[in-house]
Amino acid sequence: MSKLTQTNSSAILLNQKNLCSLPHNVKIPSYDRSKLSAGIVHIGVGGFHRAHQAMYIDTLLQQPGSEQWGICGIGLLEGNRSLAEILKKQDYLYSLIVRHPDGKVENQVIGSLIDFIFAPDDKQAVINKLASEQTQIVSLTITEGGYNFNPATGEFDLSNPDILHDIANLNSPNTTFGYLTVALKIRMQQDIAPFSIQSCDNIQHNGAVTKKMLLAFIEQCDNELYAWVNENVSFPNGMVDRITPVTTANDIQYLAEDIGVVDEWPITCEAFTQWVIEDDFCNGRPNWNLAGAQFVTDVTPYEKMKIRLLNAGHSVLGLLGSIHGFDTIDESVNDPLFAEYLRVFMDKEVTPLLEQLEGIDLTQYKDTLIERFSNPNIKDSLSRICLESSAKLPKFLIATIMENIAKNPTQPNIEFATLVIAAWCYYSDKQVNQNGQSLDIQDQMATTLNQHASKTESNPLAFLDITELFGDLNNQPEFCKIYKNSIEAVYDNQLSIKTVMQQVID
Numbered sequence: 001m002s003k004l005t006q007t008n009s010s011a012i013l014l015n016q017k018n019l020c021s022l023p024h025n026v027k028i029p030s031y032d033r034s035k036l037s038a039g040i041v042h043i044g045v046g047g048f049h050r051a052h053q054a055m056y057i058d059t060l061l062q063q064p065g066s067e068q069w070g071i072c073g074i075g076l077l078e079g080n081r082s083l084a085e086i087l088k089k090q091d092y093l094y095s096l097i098v099r100h101p102d103g104k105v106e107n108q109v110i111g112s113l114i115d116f117i118f119a120p121d122d123k124q125a126v127i128n129k130l131a132s133e134q135t136q137i138v139s140l141t142i143t144e145g146g147y148n149f150n151p152a153t154g155e156f157d158l159s160n161p162d163i164l165h166d167i168a169n170l171n172s173p174n175t176t177f178g179y180l181t182v183a184l185k186i187r188m189q190q191d192i193a194p195f196s197i198q199s200c201d202n203i204q205h206n207g208a209v210t211k212k213m214l215l216a217f218i219e220q221c222d223n224e225l226y227a228w229v230n231e232n233v234s235f236p237n238g239m240v241d242r243i244t245p246v247t248t249a250n251d252i253q254y255l256a257e258d259i260g261v262v263d264e265w266p267i268t269c270e271a272f273t274q275w276v277i278e279d280d281f282c283n284g285r286p287n288w289n290l291a292g293a294q295f296v297t298d299v300t301p302y303e304k305m306k307i308r309l310l311n312a313g314h315s316v317l318g319l320l321g322s323i324h325g326f327d328t329i330d331e332s333v334n335d336p337l338f339a340e341y342l343r344v345f346m347d348k349e350v351t352p353l354l355e356q357l358e359g360i361d362l363t364q365y366k367d368t369l370i371e372r373f374s375n376p377n378i379k380d381s382l383s384r385i386c387l388e389s390s391a392k393l394p395k396f397l398i399a400t401i402m403e404n405i406a407k408n409p410t411q412p413n414i415e416f417a418t419l420v421i422a423a424w425c426y427y428s429d430k431q432v433n434q435n436g437q438s439l440d441i442q443d444q445m446a447t448t449l450n451q452h453a454s455k456t457e458s459n460p461l462a463f464l465d466i467t468e469l470f471g472d473l474n475n476q477p478e479f480c481k482i483y484k485n486s487i488e489a490v491y492d493n494q495l496s497i498k499t500v501m502q503q504v505i506d
């Protein structure tokens with residue numbers, strides 16, 4: 001995060017003491033923060049957590065009766081050091097800048113985060129906090145990569161050196177799994193009720209995945225604990241949604257200069273927010289429904305709708321838009337050709353695979369998505385969208401291709417999605433856009449992606465040999481035919497990406 005450079009001389013530092021002196025157009029917590037205790041411990045206090053779960057708790061706290069559900073954040077990574085310092089300085093307060101499509105901006109200070117422990121400086125403090133009886137829920141936003149599964153097999157990756165370290169040094173862990181295990185073991189031994197583990201990551205069946213991964217870890221350490229956790233800990237599944245771009249220096253400057261608040265790490269987000277949760281908590285829970293979340297018995301169709309339309313839609317705009325030379329999602333979708341491409345992809349290739357959900361009109365859902373993406377005040381960078389594509393596309397897009405092939409093997413509706421895979425190959429190979437400007441590619445598999453993609457000109461199907469991402473797609477004749485045509489078009493220097501997209505539409 002870049003540090004504040006300029007400030008309005010009368011701007012007020014954000015902290016507890018100054019809360020009541022903040023400008024009147026900034027909404028501040030209406031509740032007494034000194035009365036809160038941390039029933040929730042959250043690992044991974046990134047922008048999304050602060051725009052989503054922490055905001056729901058803040059909303060809930062505006063009504064009396066939920067004081068036990070404050071949040072203690074945990075940062076496991078060395079990279080969280082400056083966040084820890086800033087939050088501490090600001091008494092764990094931060095601003096949420098909600099930007100509406102019509103230009104309206106709501107500025108709010110979120111007060112639900114009441115503590116933060118930076119694990120690299122004090123591992124024992126993290127273990128104590130997790131083991132404390134007061135902790136009823138441990139929630140996670142640790143990104144897809146944090147769950148440590150092999151994308152091809154879906155199994156826990158026991159070859160990861162950090163995991164091997166934690167198995168051998170359970171009392172000095174580094175990973176989420178190590179910390180959860182050691183804390184649950186203390187709770188089991190001291191007869192303290194377990195906490196629920198609530199994943200808030202954008203992963204289908206995030207609770208079930210967390211359970212499977214944690215049990216695979218515990219199996220390596222302790223059989224008695226395995227049985228206790230399997231039996232007693234609950235892992236509710238949930239679908240989370242709120243577009244939260246990366247905080248920029250402009251956000252910091254806007255607050256300081258236009259609003260008069262000095263906050264070194266505010267969060268910007270869109271106005272839309274959704275949280276659909278399976279009501280499965282072993283040790284109490286906040287009434288999130290009173291803050292706008294929805295409890296359901298089965299979250300599966302909600303997750304599928306969101307991942308296959310919203311997240312895949314982002315990837316469609318992200319990869320094609322990056323090659324074209326756009327920088328942000330709104331810039332891409334505000335180009336009529338990109339908007340049309342996205343809409344036909346959603347209508348033709350995704351919608352037929354989705355269930356009708358009570359209370360959700362899919363046409364309206366897609367209209368809303370396009371409106372959300374078009375929000376000119378949310379400058380959501382394509383580099384954020386394309387970040388870790390290897391962890392995202394198998395679930396967001398490749399699954400749709402596979403399902404369409406299974407449904408109709410001889411004439412599957414896969415052309416729009418397949419062009420995006422060809423674009424991803426070009427992106428991973430050339431690493432520049434069509435104007436020759438370099439692309440900021442961040443992906444754990446970047447080297448593998450590049451190695452395979454760079455063989456494309458001699459072997460058009462080379463990219464598909466990464467079977468952990470593409471499964472057996474390289475053996476599917478109909479897919480290979482469409483993919484090869486897409487590759488030829490994308491690699492043709494005479495054709496712009498927009499011309500190729502237009503050809504697919506036609």
Ligand code: CS2
Pocket residue numbers: 202240241242243244310311312314315384385386392
């Ligand atoms: C995005 C998501 O990372 C991505 O590719 O699609 O972060 C998206 O903004 C969120 O899931 C919205 O809820």
